[in-house]
Amino acid sequence: MRIHHVAMRTHDVDRLAGFYQATLGLRVLRGDDARGSVWLDAAGAVLMIERAEAGEPPVDARTRELVAFAVDDKEAWRGRLAVEAETAHTLYFRDPDGRRVAVSDYTFSA
DSSP states (O other): OOOOEEEEEESOHHHHHHHHHHHHOOEEEEEETTTTEEEEEETTEEEEEEEOOTTOOOOOTTOOOEEEEEOSOGGGGGGGSOOOEEOSSEEEEEOTTOOEEEEEOOOOOO
16 A cells, blocks of 8 residues: 555645745646646655645644655755755755754665
């Protein structure tokens, strides 16, 4: 089993999709203006950026939940990110909606 897709809801699809494109280099697989969504390629998994409906609450800026992306060398990413915390293998930062995001070079052993 593997991750198929992760969906993130936002009130500003263009801003959030642009962040993941510019900051992490994810490429657009599909954009759907009528439905208000952009699908980004995350090395085989899909990051779906979807328009939130009116009244959906914003992301709680205090959340510690996160999505982490695998990288070969976390230090190569440091200059691109507004790092708020780190461990030996992981840099933590926030997306424009306040979600906690990370890049990590930790290798899981079987």
